[in-house]
Amino acid sequence: MHYSPVALHIPDGFLSLVVSLICWAITAVLLAMAVSRTNKSLGEKQVPLMGVMAAFIFAAQMLNFPVAGGTSGHLLGGALAAIVLGPWAAMLVMTAVIAVQALLFQDGGLLVMGANILNMGLITAAIGYGLYRGVANSSRNTKLAVAGVAAWLSVMAGALATSLQLWLSGTSNLQTVVIAMLSVHALIGVGEALITVAALAFIMQTRPDLLDETSASARGGRGWVAAGVVLSLAVVLLSPLASAFPDGLNRVAEDLGFIHIAQSGSGPLAGYSVPFFADASLSKIAAGMIGALVVLAVAIIAGRGLQKKTS
């Protein structure tokens, strides 16, 4: 049965041990924080709420709509979960979903589960929530628009993180994997954004209390705005860098010696003999334009977020 549309689930074997373990470490720390925070804010209701919500995300990923040429739009759900449940609860919910997909369906590996949780659960929740939180007091339409941008960016961020992990593991060539992943997910992200916006509009219409200032959705602090904005900027700045000027990034990683550790034993990546997109000028221009647009959006959100804070 087709249930999980997202091409981000890395199977075992594709990441080196070191990269897998580093991702597990980051994930474990964030999850520990999430456990303690949700314990405090939700109390004894936490268990059934998050369990059923995790099943909701799982089921919602089965919803699809035909786009064109046999492809269809889907939901990944990290941003939506974070906006309605708050960031920490969303992280736990997404973790459970990814764990079950790996354990029960072998969709995504076990050793690399840390990386999968990080890419699809933690980063997406942080971006989705951070940007939305920045405009929490604005008009309905602004909120929806920002939620859409946030949903799109969250998918892009997950794709970028996946690409970087594959590259650091010596599994893929940096430029190729980044361009391939980002261009596919730029489309998937549009589906994500459309569904997220429509679902939020539905909830605003039928149960506005779940999204107002006293709800779980509003429990994340302003620190999330900063986290969301920083992560978004990282996506926006790193993507063009990696797809148009891969040598720079490669150089940095090599200079730090990181790439050698990460690939643990397998020969280092040197030079690029496959100019898949040899004529980089086109992708440079495209990347630059998208980047500029998103920077603008993010700057506006950041501005609003800070403004609210000071006023």
Place this chain on the structure above:
Amino acid sequence: MHSDAFDRYHHGHSLIHDLDPRVKVVVTVAFILSNALLPDAAWLAFLLAWAFILIANALSGLGLGFTFRRSFIALPFALAAITALFSIPGAPVMSFRFLMQDFTITDAGLLRFVSIVIRSWLSVQMAILLVAVTEFPKIVHALNHLRVPTILTVIISFLYRYLFVLTDEVMRLLRAREARSAGAAGKRGGGSVMWRARVVGNMAGQLFLRSYERSDRVYNAMLARGYKGELMTIHPHRFQAGDLLIGLLALVCLVLMQVAGRLP
């Protein structure tokens, strides 16, 4: 309720079925870890690992090829590693032109690519075997005993329980949409992409509210049965000497594989 397709467990009684779930989980993770540790092109070790899986298959009574037949799930992802073929420096093996580009496959690149795919393929088979011979709730119990934070294991078992209820709900929603997706003869129906996305968004919103309200009712049901915030569970698994023995035996095999993989 009808989503039987989600249950990967295969009923049966065998040495492997009856093994303590903790042993099964530990051996599976150790096997995958061992794969990750094997150097590229450790052919002998890969072969031993496959033999290990075949033996486990046979002992589980599911047939030698059981995991093999189901192991192609991870293959599409292999695309991600395909650039390794060309990008790792080494002696050229073959060249071809495609989309007006020259591609040269190197021997080192080939070794790396094949190694990655084999590692992944072996790991997936082991994971498939684990769920095929262990009921999912038992895997979750095992995780609990292995000190995975309780809150996570509890959320996972709730997820598993309501997975069936909610995916059934989704199937019915999708059917309802399909049933009304008519087209008048000779007219092109279906609406714009935006509209279709909005319909799906509405369904997601609907599903969210229903799930949210259901979680309230479940919480009430838990309260009614004495829940006070801390979840108590009872997992009557008893560790037997046999379980321990088989577990240790499997781990020794993995060590031998590592040795085999590092022979010059």
Place this chain on the structure above:
Amino acid sequence: MTDVVSVRDLHFSYPDGHAALRGVSFSLCAGDKVALVGPNGAGKSTLMLQLNGILIGRGEIAIGDMRLTRDNLPVIRGMVGLVFQNPDDQLFSPTVFEDVAFGPLHMGLPEAEVFKRVDAALESVRMTSYRDRLSHHLSVGEKKRIAIATVLSMNPSVLILDEPSAGLDPRARRRLINLLRELPITMLVSTHDMKLVEELFPRTIVMDEGLIVADGVTKEILEDETFLNAHGLEKP
């Protein structure tokens, strides 16, 4: 007179191998109101899903003069209106209007026609005043009516209802019965409510284990108590 629905030797197995239909044949004439009864798991819902091609099995189904094939599914779906047991599954839009308009919009009808269809459908279930309400806040009985309207707005030639009276209080159930009685349309209705069968349907089809075990005059079927008991049913 041609049959509105005719089904010949229909077989269907779910992907997991369960044979839910094992050779079903029957036909409905224009204006027929037929009850479909049988124990849980008999295959009633499965059969209904075949009739507008949501599930496709082996055998022959014709709606009017048209054989159901993969190519004419959109047209068939405009002719066969399917109402699910649980109205929550049927109402997925935020407002009543949007839900009732879904079918006509999808058929590519012009806007004015869509509005007309919605109004007519709401009128026939007597829910005109609910046009702009949120579906989410309706009572079960109200939701059932709207669910029927969502299908009537497509002007179907057959109405297929899966357990319409479940969960209704006696008054809402009575209203539903009256509504079904008045609708001048061919209908096939699955139910566990034997009193409803007795009151409303001249003809009854009994299914068990994927087969039709009886098809005939309701009164006669309901009188044969040993037969009913053998198929998990009861006299009303």
Place this chain on the structure above:
Amino acid sequence: MTDVVSVRDLHFSYPDGHAALRGVSFSLCAGDKVALVGPNGAGKSTLMLQLNGILIGRGEIAIGDMRLTRDNLPVIRGMVGLVFQNPDDQLFSPTVFEDVAFGPLHMGLPEAEVFKRVDAALESVRMTSYRDRLSHHLSVGEKKRIAIATVLSMNPSVLILDEPSAGLDPRARRRLINLLRELPITMLVSTHDMKLVEELFPRTIVMDEGLIVADGVTKEILEDETFLNAHGLEKP
């Protein structure tokens, strides 16, 4: 004889301001089997949720000799067993065993006692062989039985059932009726199934709009047709 349950002048409003209970008083004696009927939205489910303190309103509720207060909720919940309409809300553990053991475990009983309770509860609903099954693979009728077992394992002195027969086919419904008849325990059962009321319950309470409008011998209540019609009910 003391009352097992007594309720005095109970009021309750939902957070959105809707007054669901507007002064309800009644009592149940040991061994009573009482039906609770009334139209959709009458307040039946709301009342049931009050009886073991899941919702807390204004008024007085006593279970046995104990007044219900926030402090003795855990004890009260061990005495009042509540079964929800939808078994999917009630069976939240993956396996039947875990679900039936949930109540006793949370009462802090020793392990051996928990096992004994589970076995006894499954025995009394005749589902012993389902002990290690997965909850989601059961049929509706089976789920309902297990839901009752999850509550019986707590040895409650009162059993509260919210619409137990909804969605069952006639055979499963018959089995449930027999089960309820045999259980030697005080019970309050809400239902829309007037035939069930007639068959099983000597006493009936009728609610409408948050008030009790009748409380008496079932036979007499069911005979007063104008009264029934006024409250959305029907003669069976």
